Amino acid sequence: MNTILRRTIALADSPLFEGIALLIVRLALAAQFWRSARTKIEDGTLIEIRPITYDLFRDEYRMPLPEITGTVATYAEHILPALIMLGLATRFGAAGLLVMTLVIQLFVYPEAFWTPHVMWFGLSLILMARGGGMFALDRLFDRRFATR
Template identity: 45%
Template sequence: MNSPYLRDALALCQRIPQDAIALLARVSIASVFWLSGQTKVQGFVLNPLSGEVQLGWPRLSDSVVDLFREEYRLPLIDPTIAAVMAAAAEHVLPLLLLLGLATRFSALALLGMTAVIQLLVYPGAWPTHGTWAAVLLMLVASGAGRWSLDGWWTGRRAGRA
């Protein structure tokens, strides 16, 4: 079909800035992992969706180590260590994505976490994990875009060259 309406619609879609797509990808996937990280800690709550805020020193929630021991059952790693690593990663890496700082590294690390979850924890949840992987792969391949600290830094360095 080669109608003028279809061509116009395609031309309009092609005008969507890649920077806007990257920003939406960063914010969307960061929220998924941030909210998951929030379920693993107590004493520190920062939920922009509900508006709930409790600023304190974070510690593992009472049930999270049991969750890693009984449900997740990751091989080769102590459940307490796995819980601490997951809680830290699910807070630090999404924050980096929101800022657009070390975006490719952060997205790659979260992609690795997604692979572990898919392969070892919830193999039946591949539609969800596939969606996460697609967004993360886009960020690994394309970067954060200009609307990010990575983009600012790259532009600054290019100005010096």
């Protein structure tokens, strides 16, 4: 029994296990924002913003300058999750989504802290602290710069 416990702990402490865990964290966080981003885009287009998006930012979110904030948020909700999914500039992407979550929490849906904002905060902080992990494109750059 003691040997099984030690092996289990050793497996959970391995770089491979951490890499898989960070990949799942990246995908879980990115998927939330990516799905939201796609609701703001005209069907069949890559990134043509729907006019109703600006109404949403003005009427429901009550954001200033809805044409600007809606456009910036929509692009950020596409770019940052894409970076995170690829594991490219993971810490930067996670920091950007953390800032977006803070804005949503403070100004849009302050009552939604425990679900889902606290999860988004946690996932963002994990990626900011640990990076993208073994299965991230960031790894290629880490190795390239480490050899110099």
